[in-house]
Amino acid sequence: MKDQIDSKLITALQQNAQATAQELADMLGLSPSQAARRRQRLEASGVILGYRAQLDAGALGLGVQAFVQVQLLNHDPTLSKSFNKLIGSQPEIISAWAMTGDADLLLRIYSKDLASLNTLIHDILLAHGAVSRVHSQIVMNQIKQDAPLPA
Known part of the structure; x- marks a missing residue:
């Protein structure tokens, strides 16, 4: 069961996952152990799933961020499973969500340029038999960076 100290610990680790036990202890008023x-x-307990580095997409040559809505032809389990596998195999697709509403899926994509994004959409996504249509939105400016989850 999570208490107020756990919430503070979670917040601190989301700000700096490399904090030492001593640094965390000082912030929380606890001993390092x-x-x-x-x-x-x-x-x-699975509250903390892992730790990763926060990277600069532009510094990695990934100049285009897009959100792509995918509408499926139908919800045939075999086609859906095949399409989900395709999504998982594309490193440019960094996250995917099953959605309610007009789009069945929402994909977050980083690509090096618009031509690469176009190739991914037309030659890979739309070419899959499960896809009826896609609607893409190019990010012009990210107003708020991915924030820590509220603890």
Whole structure:
């Protein structure tokens, strides 16, 4: 069961996942061993799924971010499974959600340029037999960066 100290620990780790047990202890008013045990408990319970580096897409040559809505022809389980596998195999598609409404899926994509995005959409996504149509939206400016989850 998560308490107020766990919430503060989660917030601190989302700001700096490399914080040492001593740094966490100082922030939380605990001993380093207590802070470490709490972190381990949150990891073991699945609250903390892992740690990763935050990267600059532009510095990696990924100049275009887009959201692509995908409408499927139908919800045949075999076609859906095949399309989901296709999505998982494309490194440019960094996340995908099943949605309610007109679009069945929403994809977040980073590509090096518009030509690469066009190739992904037309030659890979639309070429799959499960897809009825796609609607893409190019990100002009990201107003708010991906934020930590509220703890």
